[in-house]
Amino acid sequence: MKFAVSLSMERFSPDDSMTQAKQNLLHLARLADQGGFETLWTAEHHTIECTISPNPFMTLTWLSQHTERIRLGTATLVAPYWSPIRLAGEAAMCDHLTGGRLDFGIARGAYQYEFDRMAGGMPQQEGVAYMKELVPAVRKLWAGDYEHDGHYWKFPLATSVPKPLQQPHPPIWVATRDPGSFDWAVGIGANILSTPLSAPASEIAVLGEKFRKAVADHPERPRPRFMMQRRTCVYDRPQDWETAVRHSVDYGRYFENLMQNIGTVHNGFPEAVPYEAVVNRGSYDPAAIRENLMFGTPDEIIRKLEVYEAQGVDQFCLGLSFNLPFELQARTLRLFIDEVMPHFAGRERAERPAALAVAGR
Template sequence: MKFAISISMERFSPADLMSDAMSNMLALARIADEGGFETLWTAEHHTIECTVSPNPFTILTWLSQHTQRIRLGTATLVAPYWSPIRLAGEAAMCDHLTGGRLEFGIARGAYQYEFDRMAGGIPQQEGVGYMKELVPAVQKLWAGDYAHDGHYWKFPLATSVPKPLQQPHPPIWVATRDPGSFDWAVGIGANILSTPLSAPPAEVAVLGEKFRKAVADHPEHPRPRFMMQRRTCVYDRPDDWETAVRHSVDYGRTFENLMQNIGTVKDGFPEPVPYETVANRANYDPANIRDNLMFGTPDEVIRKLQIYEDQGVDQYCLGLSFNLPFELQVKTLRLFIDEVMPHFAARDTAHERASRGEPSVAAAGY
């Protein structure tokens, strides 16, 4: 299992400086790059300060100038906000500017608040139709001349300019929790991005089963990759969990505002809605959050990660952007790099040696 991080520029108060949001993101990106993380993911959002990212391609291009190896992914682009020609060209340009490190992640979109402002007020559930028309059109534009006559877009013969640096195109990832979209994504040869949100660990197995079924139903394609993301905080002592849980609860109330469109947003800052209005309130119980999310000491996190690996997750993604204090984000990365990742790297090495019929390190006398 490989590891990734998901980070965004965050402002939760007018007193939070944009310059600090930028410098914090850059510092985290550099730590992740130097520490051996496989991918850095960042989102697309509009009109909300808690995720400042009107164009993730711009942010990834910027980060590419300050990192060396880490892959740079969009998690995720929001399909109804784009046209095929524009998306194909912008993604391909980003692929060149990042030296061929782009990972192309896309989704139907989540926040109804944004859809009311960016997509003519369509229900956010309708975004899946846009995504299913958009992605194949982008693939064909990357390949060469293509004319499109679809439900949402129509255009005469055109092509992507430029073409992607990676050939035939950057890896495509589809964000989903829905069985139908799992099936569609695997059917077009895409990888899967998913998340159990704040649900109990059993939800990881539910998502794992959806992935396995989609793979089994599409033997014509090689097995795709499977990424799963959770909010993550690693700390030294078991008793240090309260800060992470408190920030997760408070962030969740902001998330519910935007997801359910049940609160106000003033000058880009969403109001944390009262708990009484939140759906699935059990997921906001502090004890449940501590257990369900990737919060814990390094040893606790290693035990929790085993659940994900057992379900076929190829890449676990640390969700760090939930208004967690910057110092705790840095500490989480440092502890994860120093004490969690070596555990999985050692096991991977042992498995590789065993698959080649070589003796283990211990047996070889090293």
């Protein structure tokens, strides 16, 4: 199992400095790169200060100038906000500017608040149909001249300029929790991005089964990669859990606002809706959050990660952007690099000779 990190620039108050948010992201990106993380993912969002990323290609191009090895991924682009020609060209240009390090992650979109401003108020659930038309069109534009006559987009013969540096194209990842989208993504040869959100560990097995069924139903396709993401905080002492849980609870109340349009947003800053207004109050129980999310000491984190590994997860992604203080984000990466990653790297080294011996019989 490899490891990734999801990062964004964040501001939760007008008093927070945009310059500092930028520097915090850069510091964490460099730390992840030097520490051996496989991928840095960043999202697309608009009009909200708690996730500042109106064009993730721009952010990733900037980060590529300050990192050396880490792959740079969009997790995720929002399909209904793009046209195929523009998306194909911008992604391919980003692939060149990052030296062929782009991973292309896309989703239907989530925040209804954004859809009201970016997609004419359409329900965010309808974004999946846009994604299913958009991704094949982008891939054909990357390949050469292509004419499109679809439901959402129509254009005459055109191609992507430039073509991607990676051939035939950057790895494609689709974000989903839905069985139908698992099946569609695997069927087109895409990798899977998923998350158990704040559900118990049993949800990891549910998602793992969806992945295995999609793979089994498409024997014509090579097995894709499978990533899962959880909010993550690693700390030195077991008693340090309260800070991580408190910030997760507060961030969840901002999330509820944007998903359901049940609060106000002033000048880009969403209010945290009252606890009484949240949909699933059980997911805000401190003990459940502490156990379900990737919160813990290094030993606790290793125990939790082994559950993901057992479900066939190829890449676990640390979700660090939930208003966790910068010092705790940096400490989380440092502890993960120094005390968690070596455990899995050591197991991989130990398993490789055994696998080779079996293959040689």
